[in-house]
Amino acid sequence: MEYTWRWYGPADPVALDDIRQAGATGIVTALHDIAAGQVWTNEAIAERKKLIEDAPQRSTLRWSVVESVPVTEAIKIGNENRDRDIAVFQECIHNLGTNNIQTVCYNFMPVLDWTRTDLDYHQPDGSTALRFDQTAFAAFDLYILQRPGAKQEYSEAEQQQAKQYADQLDEQRAQQLQQNIIAGLPGSDKDYSLQEFQEVLDQYQSIDEAQLRKNLQYFLEKVIPVAEEAGVNMAIHPDDPPRPLLGLPRVVSTEADAHNLLAMVDSPNNGLTFCTGSYGARPDNDLTGMIERLGNHIHFLHLRSVQRESNDVNGSFYEANHLEGSANLVNVVKAAVALEKEQRAKGISDPIPMRPDHGHKMLDDLHKKTNPGYSAIGRLRGLAELRGVEATLKGNS
Numbered sequence: 342m343e344y345t346w347r348w349y350g351p352a353d354p355v356a357l358d359d360i361r362q363a364g365a366t367g368i369v370t371a372l373h374d375i376a377a378g379q380v381w382t383n384e385a386i387a388e389r390k391k392l393i394e395d396a397p398q399r400s401t402l403r404w405s406v407v408e409s410v411p412v413t414e415a416i417k418i419g420n421e422n423r424d425r426d427i428a429v430f431q432e433c434i435h436n437l438g439t440n441n442i443q444t445v446c447y448n449f450m451p452v453l454d455w456t457r458t459d460l461d462y463h464q465p466d467g468s469t470a471l472r473f474d475q476t477a478f479a480a481f482d483l484y485i486l487q488r489p490g491a492k493q494e495y496s497e498a499e500q501q502q503a504k505q506y507a508d509q510l511d512e513q514r515a516q517q518l519q520q521n522i523i524a525g526l527p528g529s530d531k532d533y534s535l536q537e538f539q540e541v542l543d544q545y546q547s548i549d550e551a552q553l554r555k556n557l558q559y560f561l562e563k564v565i566p567v568a569e570e571a572g573v574n575m576a577i578h579p580d581d582p583p584r585p586l587l588g589l590p591r592v593v594s595t596e597a598d599a600h601n602l603l604a605m606v607d608s609p610n611n612g613l614t615f616c617t618g619s620y621g622a623r624p625d626n627d628l629t630g631m632i633e634r635l636g637n638h639i640h641f642l643h644l645r646s647v648q649r650e651s652n653d654v655n656g657s658f659y660e661a662n663h664l665e666g667s668a669n670l671v672n673v674v675k676a677a678v679a680l681e682k683e684q685r686a687k688g689i690s691d692p693i694p695m696r697p698d699h700g701h702k703m704l705d706d707l708h709k710k711t712n713p714g715y716s717a718i719g720r721l722r723g724l725a726e727l728r729g730v731e732a733t734l735k736g737n738s
């Protein structure tokens with residue numbers, strides 16, 4: 342595996358020099374300062390690449406993966422602006438290929454990207470983790486956002502629990518919950534107010550799961566040929582959490598969804614980001630089996646383990662240490678190593694880029710400003726543990 346690290350650009354509190362010391366050689370980043378729907382010019386890409394790669398006298402980093410090129414709501418909704426926005430997306434892919442960046446992560450989650458309710462969930466060892474609490478989320482949906490139609494999506498018992506939860510929130514905690522859900526996480530392209538948020542949700546009123554799949558297919562049919570020509574591997578990130586939220590459909594949550602996506606456009610460039618944290622939040626996703634079956638369509642690995650708090654597909658979960666939690670990352674790394682071996686036999690010698698996804702806030706992280714999930718030391722621990730697993734499996738430790 343190629344060891345990579347997500348970097349949010351020059352404003353990231355974890356600097357490129359820190360990343361060099363963490364043992365990563367690949368950088369995963371995006372031009373976060375360019376709004377969704379705007380072109381990433383050749384010049385802007387080249388400039389960022391230079392910043393990452395030109396560091397004389399120091400060990401080298403390369404810009405390995407883009408995470409993410411944003412897909413606009415117009416594309417996901419399929420409205421009158423989608424062709425304009427797809428043309429921009431195509432141009433971004435073309436320009437990234439020109440700059441020799443060959444892996445592009447993106448996602449097709451309506452409105453919200455990844456979502457958590459608690460960004461500082463205390464762990465017994467004193468570190469803090471990210472958590473998705475289904476009851477807190479329902480409390481937000483039913484009693485803070487007060488989304489029309491929300492009630493039908495929760496059972497009586499869930500509504501009652503959510504009500505109890507909402508009743509004990511003071512103003513500040515209610516505000517915090519709202520902030521965490523709709524504006525708290527790095528990488529999403531928008532900060533919505535509650536009202537704006539509801540307005541965007543409303544635009545999805547007529548978009549059900551089948552329609553969202555059609556819109557994804559339309560997008561892929563236009564984008565994958567451009568990616569083929571540019572030599573870029575497209576890697577869709579799964580839904581996080583992997584289930585519909587707020588009445589919005591989600592279509593990249595399960596193994597069947599992944600196969601469905603690959604069948605939409607048959608091309609090696611039409612591939613996946615295999616995120617063990619996102620897929621692993623569902624008990625019915627068999628992670629190692631998925632790696633075996635999805636095989637060389639996996640262009641990028643996000644390795645982390647969530648602890649599921651119940652066996653329910655809609656259950657709560659928190660992010661465990663990388664070698665703990667519900668996913669068995671030793672088996673996952675084993676499957677990834679086997680996949681690379683298989684690929685080498687077919688003449689594909691490039692290792693699969695992997696990043697330690699998320700990490701606890703721990704040690705010095707606890708006293709610093711960090712991007713939620715993207716602390717330096719928590720991820721350093723994760724990367725070190727995963728490298729150790731790989732080295733042991735390969736017998737070169």
Ligand code: DNO
Pocket residue numbers: 408409446447448454455528578581616618619643698714
């Ligand atoms: C979640 C996050 C991200 C995010 C992607 C989607 O799991 O850390 O990986 O969802 O950037 O494109």
